[in-house]
Amino acid sequence: MTGTPMTIPARRPVLTGWAAALRVVEGLWTWYRRSWRATVVSSFVQPLLMLVAFGVGFGSLIDTSARAALATGGVPYLTYLAPALLAVSAVQTAAFESSYPILSSFKWRRTYEGIAATPITPGQLAGGQLTWIALRLTMSGGAYLLVITLFGAVHGPGVLASWVFAVLCGMAFSAVFVAFSAAQEHEGGAFTAIFRFVVLPMTLFSGTFFPISQLPSAVQPLAWVSPLWHGTELARGAALGDLQLIPAAGHIAYLLGLLVVGVWLSRWQFRVRLTR
Amino acid sequence: MSDSLVQARGLRKRFGAFEAVRGIDIDVWAGEVFGFLGPNGAGKSSTMRMIGCVSPRSDGELQVLGMDPDIDGPRIRARLGVVPQQDNLDIELSVRDNLHIYGRYFGMSRAAVRAKAAELLDFVQLTDRATDPVEQLSGGMKRRLTIARSLVNDPELILLDEPTTGLDPQARHLVWDRLFRLKQQGVTLLITTHYMDEAEQLCDRLVVMDGGLIVAEGAPRELIAQYSTREVLELRFAPGAQRGWREALSDLAHWVEELSDRLLLYAADGEAALAAAHRRGVQPTSTLVRRSTLEDVFLRLTGRSLVD
Numbered sequence: 222m223t224g225t226p227m228t229i230p231a232r233r234p235v236l237t238g239w240a241a242a243l244r245v246v247e248g249l250w251t252w253y254r255r256s257w258r259a260t261v262v263s264s265f266v267q268p269l270l271m272l273v274a275f276g277v278g279f280g281s282l283i284d285t286s287a288r289a290a291l292a293t294g295g296v297p298y299l300t301y302l303a304p305a306l307l308a309v310s311a312v313q314t315a316a317f318e319s320s321y322p323i324l325s326s327f328k329w330r331r332t333y334e335g336i337a338a339t340p341i342t343p344g345q346l347a348g349g350q351l352t353w354i355a356l357r358l359t360m361s362g363g364a365y366l367l368v369i370t371l372f373g374a375v376h377g378p379g380v381l382a383s384w385v386f387a388v389l390c391g392m393a394f395s396a397v398f399v400a401f402s403a404a405q406e407h408e409g410g411a412f413t414a415i416f417r418f419v420v421l422p423m424t425l426f427s428g429t430f431f432p433i434s435q436l437p438s439a440v441q442p443l444a445w446v447s448p449l450w451h452g453t454e455l456a457r458g459a460a461l462g463d464l465q466l467i468p469a470a471g472h473i474a475y476l477l478g479l480l481v482v483g484v485w486l487s488r489w490q491f492r493v494r495l496t497r
Numbered sequence: 498m499s500d501s502l503v504q505a506r507g508l509r510k511r512f513g514a515f516e517a518v519r520g521i522d523i524d525v526w527a528g529e530v531f532g533f534l535g536p537n538g539a540g541k542s543s544t545m546r547m548i549g550c551v552s553p554r555s556d557g558e559l560q561v562l563g564m565d566p567d568i569d570g571p572r573i574r575a576r577l578g579v580v581p582q583q584d585n586l587d588i589e590l591s592v593r594d595n596l597h598i599y600g601r602y603f604g605m606s607r608a609a610v611r612a613k614a615a616e617l618l619d620f621v622q623l624t625d626r627a628t629d630p631v632e633q634l635s636g637g638m639k640r641r642l643t644i645a646r647s648l649v650n651d652p653e654l655i656l657l658d659e660p661t662t663g664l665d666p667q668a669r670h671l672v673w674d675r676l677f678r679l680k681q682q683g684v685t686l687l688i689t690t691h692y693m694d695e696a697e698q699l700c701d702r703l704v705v706m707d708g709g710l711i712v713a714e715g716a717p718r719e720l721i722a723q724y725s726t727r728e729v730l731e732l733r734f735a736p737g738a739q740r741g742w743r744e745a746l747s748d749l750a751h752w753v754e755e756l757s758d759r760l761l762l763y764a765a766d767g768e769a770a771l772a773a774a775h776r777r778g779v780q781p782t783s784t785l786v787r788r789s790t791l792e793d794v795f796l797r798l799t800g801r802s803l804v805d
Contacts, residue, residue, distance in 0.1 A: 331585035339602035
């Protein structure tokens with residue numbers, strides 16, 4: 222320990238835009254690195270369980286049915302289900318990453334407060350956080366893809382596009398959810414309610430397990446609102462190779478629109494909360 | 498305003514109907530340690546957050562490092578160091594990773610961050626804890642790490658919001674020692690505190706804040722000379738028993754303050770006042786003659802003690 226002066230400061234240029242947001246991604250990566258093993262296991266185990274239960278177990282019951290074949294377009298139920306589960310998994314991971322970790326970074330870990338004191342702006346912080354979630358979805362989607370390939374549930378290379386659509390779908394949901402989480406002062410059961418009354422019904426009634434045309438016509442508009450239905454249509458269509466241009470453009474436009482609104486709301490909410 | 502690092506004129510901060518800062522003027526000069534002394538709720542932290550370019554001002558003029566926070570927030574923050582009132586280290590990460598990540602937010606290269614972290618860990622005596630998770634550190638160590646983190650970008654101005662609140666005396670002295678060293682190196686420090694001893698020890702100049710306003714301003718010794726007497730005689734009683742004596746003794750001092758269990762007689766010669774009081778038959782449980790402190794200044798100005 223000496224009294225020598227600190228190094229003479231060199232004036233650094235202030236990072237802007239994406240360069241700043243990427244530093245946030247790097248910080249989140251440093252944090253994730255410590256516990257990545259646990260999440261890697263879960264990103265393999267979760268699809269494994271879903272595929273075994275629904276694809277293999279449930280699928281063996283219905284694969285002999287002519288009515289089921291009509292709905293699945295003739296492909297085995299497992300192949301029909303797998304790309305949709307890719308989208309479901311993206312939405313579920315997005316829901317988790319967009320809830321407690323966000324509130325915690327504001328309220329308990331207070332890491333956002335620390336970042337707000339640096340040249341990084343709240344908008345760049347929100348952008349970096351969302352980019353990180355997109356990376357997480359891409360990683361867990363990759364694990365999913367590996368599992369369904371091993372199960373022989375892959376119809377062709379189109380499933381790579383399904384991967385992209387699944388991430389888009391997850392992010393459309395995530396951005397809005399992050400904005401919501403950033404507005405929460407207390408945990409207060411809001412997240413549990415969303416998991417129970419938004420994520421779960423969305424998973425069941427967005428055409429994952431059966432086409433939404435099987436739903437009562439009064440309920441169908443609810444599915445149209447669900448980002449997961451749009452994501453499922455895209456992911457399944459791409460995987461089975463029967464994606465139609467016009468509907469696909471519509472689904473993509475809906476998801477992109479939701480994403481843009483969510484990103485805008487998140488950036489706004491981060492700014493409101495961090496500049497009080 | 499050549500080398501004034503912070504200049505505020507009529508600075509205000511409102512939260513809805515509540516006005517936390519009600520129009521203050523401040524000038525902080527390069528190389529000085531400037532203090533905000535005042536009780537909780539005086540508006541110190543709100544002022545710090547405005548100077549730190551985190552919280553936008555509601556009204557008035559503010560320049561930090563010659564720039565307007567509303568326009569150049571990121572550029573100003575790039576040259577500030579901030580030690581918040583409540584530690585916001587990432588407790589799940591290691592001591593070193595906390596410094597690394599934070600340096601990267603300032604746009605530093607990995608090599609620069611690594612070198613700086615090693616230097617700072619040495620400065621705050623945490624080198625042997627570098628790989629430990631922050632969770633395992635004591636309160637004083639966390640505080641020192643927060644101070645190290647605030648230095649990662651070689652700031653020209655460091656804002657410390659109650660740097661030693663909640664620390665034991667030993668840990669406080671270690672923090673003070675590090676702050677002294679920074680001062681010797683010519684770094685400008687802005688400190689808020691509600692400890693008068695901290696303000697007296699560290700600050701070249703300070704403002705006393707109360708209810709969102711500045712009630713006095715100057716060097717600690719000047720403030721004491723201006724607002725208090727050289728000595729103070731404390732007469733301590735069983736709570737309540739001091740009542741009645743205030744009037745009887747008022748002519749022995751310039752003025753008398755009454756607290757719940759004691760009378761404070763402000764006099765140039767405390768011993769003489771004590772002898773005179775004894776002659777009048779006062780029987781306190783104990784007595785103390787001491788020099789005036791900033792606490793007395795605050796009591797004189799507001800009628801309340803700093804830490805209640």
